[in-house]
Every structure is written in structure tokens, then in C-alpha cells.
Amino acid sequence: MPYNIADFFFPQPGGVESHIYQVATQLIDRGHKVIIITHAYPGRTGVRYLTNGLKVYHVPFFVIYRETTFPTVFSFFPIFRNIILREQIEIIHGHASLSNFCHEAILHARTMGLRTVFTDHSLFGFADAGSILTNKLLKFTLSDVDHVICVSHTCKENTVLRASLDPLMVSVIPNALVAENFKPLSRPLDAHDSKLVPHAANQVAPQLSLGPDDTITIVVISRLFYNKGTDLLIAAIPRILASHPNVRFIIAGSGPKAIDLEQMLERNVLQDKVELLGPVRHEEVRDVMVRGHIYLHPSLTEAFGTVIVEAASCGLYVVCTRVGGIPEVLPAHMTTFAKPEEDDLVSATGHAIALLRSGQIRTDRFHEQVRMMYSWTDVAERTERVYDGISGALSEEEFYGYTIGDGWSGARGRAGVQSFALIDRLKRYYGCGIWAGKLFCICAIIDYLIFILLEIWYPRANIDVAKDWPKKHGTSSQGGRNEATPGRKRSGRYKDRRREA
Known part of the structure; x- marks a missing residue:
């Protein structure tokens, strides 16, 4: 017992x-x-x-x-x-x-x-x-x-x-993870799904290939603490948005660094490109993730990183820092790694955006692969x-x-x-x-x-x-x-x- x-x-x-x-x-x-x-x-x-x-x-x-x-x-x-x-x-x-x-x-x-x-x-x-x-x-x-x-x-x-x-x-x-709780979208959202996924009426599952004018959504779900790389995220967001006009961010989480994040958005006038959801319950994480194409994880230290497994299961391509046990979590075709530095994180995110637009990444297969790996x-x-x-x-x-x-x-x-x-x-x-x-x-x-x-x-x-x-x-x-x-x-x-x- x-x-x-x-x-x-x-x-x-x-x-x-x-x-x-x-x-x-x-x-x-x-x-x-x-x-x-x-x-x-x-x-x-x-x-x-x-x-x-x-x-x-x-x-x-x-x-x-x-x-x-x-x-x-x-x-x-x-x-x-x-x-x-x-x-x-x-x-x-x-x-x-x-x-x-x-x-x-x-x-x-x-x-x-x-x-x-x-x-x-x-x-x-x-x-x-x-x-x-x-x-x-x-x-x-x-x-x-x-x-x-x-x-x-x-x-x-x-x-x-x-x-x-x-x-x-x-x-x-x-x-x-419980893979059944982190399934990607595979059809247009009906009325029930629209209620589950906030601000997502008429949304469809992320496309396998995206044109140069299609919007790419980057999702971040994390506690807003120093060790989770929030300062790194704050520095990288303006540069990523400046280089890629058709990119949007959805950020969920709370913590002492939330005020710094809000001040950055006001200083750079990015409120229309970055949506702050605040704290979300664990059962709502999937509903937030399926709104995106890329999951960004800028952590400075991490023993495992369950959230990146959940993101991959939802069909998101993962951009994460090469720290701690993160390189052990997912196979190479699901991730792009970056050093825990501002320049490298911006470069890695740009590389991931280019891969998605070219259609080289089959994110529709991620869920089944993750389900077979983790139980x-x-x-x-x-x-x-x-x-x-x-x-x-x-x-x-x-x-x-x-x-x-x-x-x-x-x-x-x-x-x-x-x-x-x-x-x-x-x-x-x-x-x-x-x-x-x-x-x-x-x-x-x-x-x-x-x-x-x-x-x-x-x-x-x-x-x-x-x-x-x-x-x-x-x-x-x-x-x-x-x-x-x-x-x-x-x-x-x-x-x-x-x-x-």
C-alpha cells in the first residue's frame, strides 16, 4: 500500500x-x-x-x-x-x-x-x-x-x-500523458467545440502546409517564472513578430513575470498580435493548444517537460531550448532545439515557421506517435x-x-x-x-x-x-x-x- x-x-x-x-x-x-x-x-x-x-x-x-x-x-x-x-x-x-x-x-x-x-x-x-x-x-x-x-x-x-x-x-x-485528452483537431469546429475553445468560432485544424500569407499561431503555456524562461520569451517575441508579420502568439499562464510581459506588449504595441489568457486549468490546456501550429518552450531548466509532450500530441511542432532532460523527450522530427539565448531562440522559431510553410513536417501523425511512446x-x-x-x-x-x-x-x-x-x-x-x-x-x-x-x-x-x-x-x-x-x-x-x- x-x-x-x-x-x-x-x-x-x-x-x-x-x-x-x-x-x-x-x-x-x-x-x-x-x-x-x-x-x-x-x-x-x-x-x-x-x-x-x-x-x-x-x-x-x-x-x-x-x-x-x-x-x-x-x-x-x-x-x-x-x-x-x-x-x-x-x-x-x-x-x-x-x-x-x-x-x-x-x-x-x-x-x-x-x-x-x-x-x-x-x-x-x-x-x-x-x-x-x-x-x-x-x-x-x-x-x-x-x-x-x-x-x-x-x-x-x-x-x-x-x-x-x-x-x-x-x-x-x-x-x-493521457493521449486521449490531447487529440488534435481533424475537422472544422462545430458549435460544441467553439464553446470549448475560446475565441475559435469557425476554426479548422491547422493545415499541413501553409502559404506565405497564412497566419501561424505560436502557443506558450507556462508558469511565468524566471526559470521557465519568461525573460527570454519577453525579449524574443518582438523580434519574432517583426521578422514574421503573419505570426500570432497565444500565451497562457500566471506568475510574477506576468507584469513584465504585459509591459513589453504595451511598450511595443503588440496587443493585437499577442493574446494573454492568464491561468488556465489543466483540462483546458488542450483547447488552447489546438488553436496553434507551433509550441514555444523557452525554459532555462527542465528535468522532463510534460507540456511539450502534450503539445506534440495535439499536433503542434515544438520549439524548445536544449536544456536538462528536454532532448530526451521527443524525437528529432517533432522538435527544433535552441540554445537558451535570445538570438538562437529567434532563429530556431524562424526555422520552424519555414518548415511548416514548406509542408516538410507532417504534424498530423504526431498524436499517434506520442500515444505509442508515453502511457x-x-x-x-x-x-x-x-x-x-x-x-x-x-x-x-x-x-x-x-x-x-x-x-x-x-x-x-x-x-x-x-x-x-x-x-x-x-x-x-x-x-x-x-x-x-x-x-x-x-x-x-x-x-x-x-x-x-x-x-x-x-x-x-x-x-x-x-x-x-x-x-x-x-x-x-x-x-x-x-x-x-x-x-x-x-x-x-x-x-x-x-x-x-
Whole structure:
């Protein structure tokens, strides 16, 4: 029974939020019980049920910046322990390097003797003060985690270097999309479609070839933050429009850079060529994308970039910066890459416009190709295999493809997972740095003492066990198992093996 925890979840839109939700629902379809914990949002506090019985705990904690909770280290432990025992959770799966809930949950879970997995969705540097502090915190958390998942090979390399990990304990499982929700237009819009797609009455699907006088629409959907390349976009738009008079922009998203974007439009008098939609919900993204021909993604750092997969699925040609894991996402015929520089981005966009006008790019085939490449069902199956590996359901040879040497295996335990013994945990923490290592050991000892106190003050027998969401037997609509019995059998196997250990 996996337990996903992060500061970032619905109703806030974003790639991490969508990833957690999609994988959770797929795991439920495969017979698992999945619980999510996040902080409270306006109007959402306490327990909520989402699709297919997905249970979400919205814990009222103080949010300090970009939906990240204030780090308290220990104050989350009592409610965390209560939820774990109520729901009979066996595996803790944390998401995102900047999620305070994630780091604290992994620390508490190891103290309670639970298996842990961490998924990294982002890239960080090594030189600035913020990155140094974040990397040290990540090293603390991942020193005592059973397995790590990264969304791209570039992300894996970055995480291994930042946290000094053994590459064998890091798997690469990319993001995906629900391709049926990102279909391109294939006919003139009827009255119903016109309501779904704003300002698009009588619009038809983008043409395969465009003449020199046909209008090309460039779509940008992004959070308007510095790391998403908003400054680069602001500098490039006037030059692109000056070189290509028959080009229009549609920009959706919100953030602190929105005011800079609006000022650029007023300064250059481009309001008639650039349409600002503001924030859009995830279910409206496709309706915005199908209005365009090109998707422009000027990000300065990106571990994966799910939005460019969604754009390609909608039949858009993608122009993006060659940063992070973006080059791994789509094949070459779907993209034109640019350096994260103004001149190169303008040049790459011009090249993409020329390709579309010449008819050399068959964007009508993109959707089917993307559908064959990315699937949340595949992501869930691979994630489930990680759970099997760390729980002992798979042998070392089955999990890694070969048997790991006795020295490495003996230090970490069966299938390369971490030992729960406090002395072994302290040894791992102590190696995190001259001063940081001692501080981390103190945190682990205090956490263990709090755990003992909670066991005495609030015994497990006093905590009611929550009933599972009732499930119908049979096959789910998404192709996974939707039976309660297989999930309970699997959970029981995890529990029995942990007790034997």
C-alpha cells in the first residue's frame, strides 16, 4: 500500500501534481491502496476523496513560498504516525526536492521501519547558495532511502551527483500523458467545440502546409517564472513578430513575470498580435493548444517537460531550448532545439515557421506517435516494480538484472535496500559532512525518541483502522486490475516479509 506525499498537489496545477495523481489512480487500478498527503489549500482541509476512491489528506500547515510548507522537522510526526497507522501504509513515496512534507515524511517513515521511495522532478545547480542548501538537505534525506526515481536520465545524473548516490539505486521512469485528452483537431469546429475553445468560432485544424500569407499561431503555456524562461520569451517575441508579420502568439499562464510581459506588449504595441489568457486549468490546456501550429518552450531548466509532450500530441511542432532532460523527450522530427539565448531562440522559431510553410513536417501523425511512446499505465507498472524490489517481492537478480556483490548487498540489506537499525542509519547520516553529518545524526536520534514517546503516550491500539474504499471486481477502463483481493494479497506479502526481516 503506497503512500504518496508532497507539498504539491491539486487543486494547484502543475507537472508534479499531475504525475502524482495519474500514477496514484493507475496503481489503484492495479489493485493497490494509495493515500496522498499534502498541505491544506483554500477551501480544502481535512480528508477528501477523488476519482476511484483516491484518498487525500489536506493537513493544515503554514505555507511560506510557492506552496511549500514551513520546515519544522518534528511537528509533523504525530499526525503522520496517526495517518500511517490508520491507513496501514507500508511504503512511503515522496516527491520533489523542495517539498518539506516529503523530506520530513521520509525521515519519520524510516524511524517507523517503513520502506521509502523518492521521486525527483527537477534539476538544481551546485554553485549558488540556494542550491548548496537544497543539495545538502537532499543528501540528508536520500542517505536513508530505499530507492530513487528520476523522470529523465539527465535528472538521474543530476540527482546522483547532488546526493552522492550509488547509480544502482536510481531508476529512470519518465512522465507521461493521457493521449486521449490531447487529440488534435481533424475537422472544422462545430458549435460544441467553439464553446470549448475560446475565441475559435469557425476554426479548422491547422493545415499541413501553409502559404506565405497564412497566419501561424505560436502557443506558450507556462508558469511565468524566471526559470521557465519568461525573460527570454519577453525579449524574443518582438523580434519574432517583426521578422514574421503573419505570426500570432497565444500565451497562457500566471506568475510574477506576468507584469513584465504585459509591459513589453504595451511598450511595443503588440496587443493585437499577442493574446494573454492568464491561468488556465489543466483540462483546458488542450483547447488552447489546438488553436496553434507551433509550441514555444523557452525554459532555462527542465528535468522532463510534460507540456511539450502534450503539445506534440495535439499536433503542434515544438520549439524548445536544449536544456536538462528536454532532448530526451521527443524525437528529432517533432522538435527544433535552441540554445537558451535570445538570438538562437529567434532563429530556431524562424526555422520552424519555414518548415511548416514548406509542408516538410507532417504534424498530423504526431498524436499517434506520442500515444505509442508515453502511457501512465507503463509508468505505474514500472513504479510497482520498484515497490516490489524494495519490499523483497523481487530478488536482487530480478530487480537489477544480476546479483549484486555480497559486500554492497550486505551493507544495505536484501535487494540493495537500506537497513532500519538506528546504528546503521546514524553511520549513513554521519558521512554527510563534517558538521552536517553530526547535525543529521542529532535529528535522527531526536526523531527516534519522539517515536518512542508517541508509542507510549498514544499506543497503536488506540488508533482506529480506516476502512478501505470498496472496489468492484473486474477490469478497469484503463486496462489495469481493479480488484480488491490482489491488492490485499500483495500488501500482505509486503507486511509478512518486513516482519520476517
